[in-house]
Amino acid sequence: MTKLQHLMFALLIGLVFTSCKEPVPMDLAKENLIPKPVKLEATGSSFEWTKNTQIHIQKGNEETKKIANHLIEMIQPATGFQPKIKELKTPLGSRGISLILDEKYKNLGKEGYHLMIDARKISLQAFTAEGLFRGIQTLRQLLPAKIEAKETQEGPWLIASGTIEDHPQYGYRGAMLDVVRHFFDVDEVKQYIDYLAAYKMNVLHLHLTDDQGWRIEIKSWPKLTEIGGKTEVGGGEGGFYTQEQYKEIVQYAADRFITIVPEIDMPGHTNAALVSYAELNADGKARKPYTGTKVGFSTLATNKEITYQFIDDVIRELAALTPGEYIHIGGDESHVTKKKDYIKFVERVQKIVEAHDKKVMGWADIAAAKLNETAVAQFWQTKPTNALKAVEQNVKILMSPATRAYMDMQYDSISPLGLHWAGYLEVDKAYNWTLEGNVEGIDKEDILGIEAPLWAETIETMDDIEYLIFPRLLGYAELGWSPDQNNSWDEYKVRLGKQKTRFELQDINYYQSKLVPWTDEKMDEEKK
Ligand code: TNX
Numbered sequence: 001m002t003k004l005q006h007l008m009f010a011l012l013i014g015l016v017f018t019s020c021k022e023p024v025p026m027d028l029a030k031e032n033l034i035p036k037p038v039k040l041e042a043t044g045s046s047f048e049w050t051k052n053t054q055i056h057i058q059k060g061n062e063e064t065k066k067i068a069n070h071l072i073e074m075i076q077p078a079t080g081f082q083p084k085i086k087e088l089k090t091p092l093g094s095r096g097i098s099l100i101l102d103e104k105y106k107n108l109g110k111e112g113y114h115l116m117i118d119a120r121k122i123s124l125q126a127f128t129a130e131g132l133f134r135g136i137q138t139l140r141q142l143l144p145a146k147i148e149a150k151e152t153q154e155g156p157w158l159i160a161s162g163t164i165e166d167h168p169q170y171g172y173r174g175a176m177l178d179v180v181r182h183f184f185d186v187d188e189v190k191q192y193i194d195y196l197a198a199y200k201m202n203v204l205h206l207h208l209t210d211d212q213g214w215r216i217e218i219k220s221w222p223k224l225t226e227i228g229g230k231t232e233v234g235g236g237e238g239g240f241y242t243q244e245q246y247k248e249i250v251q252y253a254a255d256r257f258i259t260i261v262p263e264i265d266m267p268g269h270t271n272a273a274l275v276s277y278a279e280l281n282a283d284g285k286a287r288k289p290y291t292g293t294k295v296g297f298s299t300l301a302t303n304k305e306i307t308y309q310f311i312d313d314v315i316r317e318l319a320a321l322t323p324g325e326y327i328h329i330g331g332d333e334s335h336v337t338k339k340k341d342y343i344k345f346v347e348r349v350q351k352i353v354e355a356h357d358k359k360v361m362g363w364a365d366i367a368a369a370k371l372n373e374t375a376v377a378q379f380w381q382t383k384p385t386n387a388l389k390a391v392e393q394n395v396k397i398l399m400s401p402a403t404r405a406y407m408d409m410q411y412d413s414i415s416p417l418g419l420h421w422a423g424y425l426e427v428d429k430a431y432n433w434t435l436e437g438n439v440e441g442i443d444k445e446d447i448l449g450i451e452a453p454l455w456a457e458t459i460e461t462m463d464d465i466e467y468l469i470f471p472r473l474l475g476y477a478e479l480g481w482s483p484d485q486n487n488s489w490d491e492y493k494v495r496l497g498k499q500k501t502r503f504e505l506q507d508i509n510y511y512q513s514k515l516v517p518w519t520d521e522k523m524d525e526e527k528k
Contacts, residue, residue: 023048023119028162032498033141034474035200035481037166045119049075049097049143049157054084056091056098063129064099066255071099071136075143080152097122099132111202111257112167115139117159130257131167134200138164145521148505170435172398172449173480174203174261175407175473177465180210180272181293181456182232183239188462190252195469197256199477204253205261205328205451211271211290211298215240216262220313221277228272231289233457246321254323261361262318265330266311267337267345271298279306293457296335302345312352319356326376327353332363343369350375361398364390371395376448380406382422384439391441396448399435405476407468408455411511417458417467427496427513431475432489450480463509470503470510471496493517 028042055071057064068085075081083097091098098121105114105127113126113135124135142160146153177184177192184192193204208216214228217240229240241249250260270280271290278286282301290298300307315327329349334342346362346369353360354372364377367390371377377390378398387397399405402422409425410418436444452473459465474496479487497517503510512518 023161024156024158026158026160028117028142028160028164031142031160032495033138034492034495034499035478036492036495037138037164038483039165040162041164042160042162043118045161046158047117047119047122047161048155049079049081049159050155051079051081053081054086054096056086056088056094056096058091058100059087059089061087061101064101064132067099067129067132067136070133070256071097071139074136074140075147075157077151078147078149078153079155079157092123092125093121095120098124099136100125101127101129101132103127105131108165108167109171111171111200112165113138115164115166117142117161117163119161122159133197133257134166134168137198137200138166140198145501145505148502150505168200168481169483170447170449170480172203172451173201173477174205174449174451175201175469175476176205176207176263176400176451176453178207178210178408178454178456179215180207180213180232182234182236182460183213183215184456184462184465185239186241186245186249188465189249191462192465193249193253193256193258195473196258196477199474200481201473201477202257203259203261203324203449203451205263205453206249207263207265207453207455209264209266209272209330210269211295212292213238213240214272214276216246216318217242218314218317219243220317221310223276224273226276228276231272231275231291233291233293234460235291236460243317243321250321250323259324260322261324261326261328262322263328263330263361264311264314264318265332266349267300267302267342268296268298268332268334269330270300273300273310274298277310279304280310296333299334299337300345302337302341308348308352311349312355315349315352315356315358319353319358322358325359326361327356327358328361328378329353329366330363331366332380334365339368346371364397366390367393367395378451379439379442380453384442387439388441391446397442397446398448398451399438399442400451400453401438404430404433404438405450405452406455407452407472408458411513415511417464419455419457425472426515427471427475427511428489428493428515430472431479431487431492433479434484434487435479436484450476452476466509467511470508471499471513471516474499 023045026046055068110128113131116123214224225240232238274287360375364386373394379387500518501521
């Protein structure tokens with residue numbers, strides 16, 4: 001052999017050797033996925049994501065390309081890899097990672113996905129791009145915890161092999177953020193959206209107006225934000241979103257397959273509007289700004305025509321900014337509105353919302369009025385009287401029972417943040433319930449889904465938000481997604497405890513509940 005032939009031979013051997021490298025044995029069933037997938041089968045081997053791994057998509061499929069880009073964005077900081085996206089006619093079966101849309105998975109619904117991992121390839125398939133997006137969240141959790149690091153880490157980047165078939169139990173899985181009691185800016189809301197997306201949630205309800213502030217620009221009623229936007233609890237400067245900024249939030253959420261449900265709370269919880277426009281008050285006198293935390297003292301003038309012109313303008317402008325089907329009209333705690341006026345008011349506002357081609361969502365208090373069957377009543381109170389009235393009207397229920405799902409409740413009596421009017425809410429109590437078993441008379445077919453509200457009387461920063469939502473949020477995501485037979489606190493708390501390293505690498509200020517066995521995930525070794 002010549003020298004060159006020798007070299008070629010050595011190269012060939014090297015190539016054969018690297019491509020035949022034995023896969024590291026791993027057990028997919030030992031991964032700590034939240035929410036827990038519907039079906040999982042482990043095959044005992046693993047796939048290694050290397051700097052040469054490519055992502056394959058179907059030729060010309062722009063939707064899938066976006067998902068591929070999300071995936072790249074997700075793995076880039078920690079791996080330092082720059083995966084190429086390759087468009088193929090039939091990507092299925094090719095080495096590397098393929099993201100594929102296929103009618104075949106229609107039975108898994110629009111959020112379902114099928115994930116197949118072996119030593120050579122990963123194929124993620126779904127009926128829609130939304131399903132692929134949910135699926136890449138699973139991939140994120142299957143990668144080693146160090147994937148969450150903001151700086152480049154050493155590999156190997158191993159993913160356990162097997163098959164996952166997954167789809168949600170409920171189509172509505174969300175959280176609420178109160179941006180009124182304390183204002184949170186666009187970047188903070190985007191961060192909150194990222195947290196929801198990571199656990200496959202699909203709705204963000206924004207509580208945009210209340211006694212202490214008005215947070216969304218309404219061009220036909222500019223004083224709402226010029227005056228009403230400048231206050232918040234405790235006397236801070238408040239703030240508001242211009243319509244342009246709001247669109248940016250809606251788009252950011254939509255890119256993550258999250259729908260924004262905007263709330264204009266009325267006829268109570270309206271002091272900020274009543275400060276801004278004297279004519280909205282029954283006595284025609286503007287109210288004083290309010291920066292305390294009491295509820296139930298304000299009401300729009302339900303018997304004045306101008307009130308309905310105002311609402312029509314607000315809903316029209318908001319509907320134009322809202323791709324989702326719902327507008328939330330609040331309706332809670334209208335203690336100073338006469339009952340008969342409240343009922344007339346809700347029925348009229350319902351017509352206004354529908355005239356702008358949206359459906360009504362409201363706190364279950366609105367079930368005192370005659371609702372259309374397309375409306376949704378959000379159950380929150382400690383007693384289900386209002387929610388049951390909604391069920392009688394064939395109105396669907398969104399489950400947010402304060403005793404279980406209010407993320408602003410203190411964990412215990414020494415929690416530095418939060419309230420406790422609905423009791424303390426430790427991580428086990430927040431998880432250990434089911435949507436359909438919560439209230440007698442509210443059955444599975446009456447329930448639209450789950451939403452965990454975060455009221456902001458006591459919180460001012462992203463750190464504060466994180467302390468209250470982590471780790472309870474993960475439990476709500478699982479209650480909405482995974483079938484009930486998957487839910488056992490004793491098993492869940494172990495999976496939750498294994499999130500420690502991930503939270504810490506993301507600098508998440510989580511509550512380290514003593515009930516959770518927090519454990520570091522150092523290396524992949526542990527999972528073999
Ligand atoms: C009750 S829940 C309210 C809110 C408060 C919250 C504090 C609901 C529909 N109304 O105005 O912020 O309690 O937990």
